[in-house]
Amino acid sequence: MARADTATKNQALMVMAQAIGRACDRLQEANARDVAAARQKDLGDAAIDRLTLTPKTIAAMADGLQQIAGLPDPIGEISGLKYRPSGIQVGQMRVPLGVVGIIYEWRPNVTADAAGLCLKSGNASILRGGSEALHSNQAIAACVREGLIAAGLPEHAVQVIETSDRAAVGELITMREFVDVIVPRGGKGLIERLRRESRIPMIQHLDGVCHVYIDDKADIDKALRVADNAKTQRLGVCNAMETLLVARGIAPRILPPLAKIYLDKGIELRGDETARAIVPAMHVAREEDWYTEYLAAILAVRVVDGLEQAIDHIATYGSQHTDAIVTEDLTRARRFIAEVDSSSVMVNASTRFADGYEYGLGAEIGISTDKLHARGPVGLEGLTSLKYVVFGDGHIRK
Numbered sequence: 394m395a396r397a398d399t400a401t402k403n404q405a406l407m408v409m410a411q412a413i414g415r416a417c418d419r420l421q422e423a424n425a426r427d428v429a430a431a432r433q434k435d436l437g438d439a440a441i442d443r444l445t446l447t448p449k450t451i452a453a454m455a456d457g458l459q460q461i462a463g464l465p466d467p468i469g470e471i472s473g474l475k476y477r478p479s480g481i482q483v484g485q486m487r488v489p490l491g492v493v494g495i496i497y498e499w500r501p502n503v504t505a506d507a508a509g510l511c512l513k514s515g516n517a518s519i520l521r522g523g524s525e526a527l528h529s530n531q532a533i534a535a536c537v538r539e540g541l542i543a544a545g546l547p548e549h550a551v552q553v554i555e556t557s558d559r560a561a562v563g564e565l566i567t568m569r570e571f572v573d574v575i576v577p578r579g580g581k582g583l584i585e586r587l588r589r590e591s592r593i594p595m596i597q598h599l600d601g602v603c604h605v606y607i608d609d610k611a612d613i614d615k616a617l618r619v620a621d622n623a624k625t626q627r628l629g630v631c632n633a634m635e636t637l638l639v640a641r642g643i644a645p646r647i648l649p650p651l652a653k654i655y656l657d658k659g660i661e662l663r664g665d666e667t668a669r670a671i672v673p674a675m676h677v678a679r680e681e682d683w684y685t686e687y688l689a690a691i692l693a694v695r696v697v698d699g700l701e702q703a704i705d706h707i708a709t710y711g712s713q714h715t716d717a718i719v720t721e722d723l724t725r726a727r728r729f730i731a732e733v734d735s736s737s738v739m740v741n742a743s744t745r746f747a748d749g750y751e752y753g754l755g756a757e758i759g760i761s762t763d764k765l766h767a768r769g770p771v772g773l774e775g776l777t778s779l780k781y782v783v784f785g786d787g788h789i790r791k
Contacts, residue, residue, distance in 0.1 A: 394550050395489045395515045399466040401544050402513050409540030410458035413505060416536055417451050423532035424501065431525055439629030439688050443499040444526055454505040454533075457756040461509045464754075467773050468515040471782060479791075482784040487777045489515035491573035494565050495758065496521045496587065498579035501529035506749075506756035507576075508537045508551045514776040517550045519572065521565060523579070524557030531555065566591040576771070578759045581686070596771055598736075598762035600686045600712035601631030603744045606703040606729070608720035609642030615741055616647055616719045617654065622743040623717065625658050629688045631760060632715050632737075632747040636683060636693040638703045641667070644696045648672050660690045667696035683710040700725050704732050711735065713762040715747040736762050736769040 413420070424446040431444055467487045474484030493516045497503045504520055511518035522530040534553035541548050554561055566575055566587055575595045577587045584599050605623050607616045623634035639647060644667065652672040655662055662668075663682050664675035675694060682693040683706070697703045700718075707716050717739035718729040726740045737747040747770065749757025754772030761767045767775035 394512070394517050394546070395468070397515065397546060401546065402466065402515075403462040405512060405540040405544035405546055406458045406462040406509055407540075408543040409505070409509065409537055410455040410462070412536035412539045413451060413455045413458070413533065416532065417448055420446055420451055420529065420532050421448070423528040424526075426528045427501075427526050436525070437689075440499060440525075442627070442629050444501070444529075446501055446529060450502055453750070454502050457506055457750055458509045460750070460753075461513050461756060461773070464513065464773060466513065467777050474784075479788060480785070481788050484782050484784075485779040486782045487774070488780055490776055490778055492517045492519065492571060493574050493576060493758075493776060494519045494521070494572045494593070495576045495578065496562055496565070496583065497577070498523035498583060499525055500578070501526045501533060503578055504530045504533040504553060505537065507758050508534075510754075510756055510758050510773060510776055512541075512546075512551065514773045516776055517547075517552075519552045519554065519565065521554040521562060527555075527557055562587075563590065566593055569593055576759050596759060596761045596763065596767055596775065598631070598712070598714060598760050601633070601714045601760075602636065602684065602686050602710060602712040603632060603634050603714055603747075604636045604638055604703075604707050604711060604716045605634045605744060606638040606697075606700075606707075606716070606718045607640060607643060607647055608700060608703075608718060608722065608725055609640035610722040610725065611640075611643060611647070611719040612721055612741075613643075613647060616643075617651060619717065619719050619741065619743050620651055621654050623745055624655065624660060624692050626743070626745050628690055630745070631686070631688075632744050633688070634692070634717075634744050635685065635687055636695065636706075636710070638695055638697050638706060639668070640699050640703070641696050642699075644668070645671055648694070648696075655692060658690075660692050662692055662694055664694040665696060668694045671696075686712070700728065704729065707733055707735070714760065715739070715744045717742060717744050736760065 470487045471484045495507045575593045577584050577597045648671045662675040663678040669675045713735045715737040716735045730738045749770035757770040
């Protein structure tokens with residue numbers, strides 16, 4: 394896979410995309426089996442939402458693969474080539490990580506996204522989806538194999554583990570001689586388990602406690618749109634807002650219309666004392682609410698004195714995932730993006746944009762809140778490493 398040229402990798406990606414497009418009905422049939430089983434187990438609306446494949450999400454999978462094919466190939470790129478006083482040239486070359494193990498739950502689209510990104514970045518991949526999406530993942534895997542075979546690449550360069558046995562995960566995360574990095578995509582329980590047990594380096598995030606701060610210099614219409622979309626566009630995703638922070642000076646103007654939007658959409662509001670004085674329909678927010686990633690129709694609301702307190706709140710309770718400010722004050726916006734230590738920080742935009750597809754990465758293999766190697770949505774470059782390359786002409790060290 395590391396030797397595969399760009400044209401071959403792009404051919405495989407395009408055939409995969411075409412195969413997924415043709416297989417829309419078959420993918421939905423396989424997915425319907427998974428969804429029916431999940432409903433019988435009463436796993437909740439948010440989980441069902443993450444599991445369900447629709448014609449729109451299937452088309453997005455195919456489009457994501459086509460986007461990846463259209464992106465520049467990072468492998469072999471040499472950067473920073475400079476002459477040293479000795480006469481040698483020193484630079485860095487981008488290279489694949491090797492074998493990437495991806496462990497994920499619920500979302501079948503991860504099968505296509507992960508396969509495509511690993512392929513384009515010259516990596517082999519071992520994919521272990523959740524038992525809840527077993528039929529969906531195997532149907533997508535058939536389309537992936539079609540692309541690999543058509544391009545003359547090894548059929549097993551992308552492997553989708555067929556067993557739902559949890560012991561398979563325990564084996565995979567200890568196989569240091571075969572796997573170079575593990576990428577977990579799933580709930581807190583899965584990631585906490587892998588943190589305890591994995592013997593292989595990981596690219597991961599634990600929580601998505603995302604915030605939107607509405608500054609007292611915010612445009613009301615922008616604030617309503619951003620805060621509404623950040624919470625209600627989709628509930629069960631890691632980049633959905635879980636806590637709304639509102640500056641005291643604008644709270645009486647923005648909270649009543651915003652609360653009406655949320656309550657009309659079935660969102661339960663949990664507010665601090667000041668927020669509840671403005672909107673009595675709010676429930677009482679407790680300390681644990683500020684730490685909670687709900688992934689559900691619940692939103693914590695706090696009124697803060699201003700930018701300073703908003704930044705302090707995010708530093709105390711946030712998960713370094715995605716946080717946004719709504720303001721017309723450029724100085725405050727710059728301070729927010731400089732001081733909020735998260736993998737994505739936004740100005741006047743919904744946290745829902747924290748996504749590899751929206752960032753132009755084609756897709757993402759996950760979102761990293763770590764500070765080493767990769768941070769934020771992990772695309773092609775996040776699945777590569779660098780090695781130094783040296784060019785000489787018979788040079789020797791004196």
